[in-house]
Amino acid sequence: MEKHRRTVVSRSPRVQLAIMAAAFTAAVALLACFPPERYTFYPSCPLHELLGLQCPGCGLTRALADLMAGRMREAAGHNALAVALMPAVVGFALMQSYSVLRWNRWREVRVGPGWVAVAYAAVAVFGLGRNLGHGFWIGR
């Protein structure tokens, strides 16, 4: 039986957090230096390319670029769900970062099946709503 090999990354949550912080910083720099509105090398959505429909993730890259530049209205126009979820994502990241920096461990998070169902339903409603027509929904 092969012995399980641990990598440097798997050993320390602080190393994992540092790698994620570096990746996040690189992503922020990429979006700031090469705005998705002006550069076309960002991947496009296959659903939108094939069917002309917008999935719940369409506009996410443009929304993130707008959020990082402080353009809330433009971000909501690209993906309102991303803007709505951003406070929770930032709060979660700060909570985990604090836990890792203070105790060198990730905080365990348990999400009940009811909340998972609510999240799926919210994403589905958003995905359907943004394709239903003019003026019905925010988010192009």
Ligand SMILES: [Zn+2]
């Ligand atoms: Zn899409």
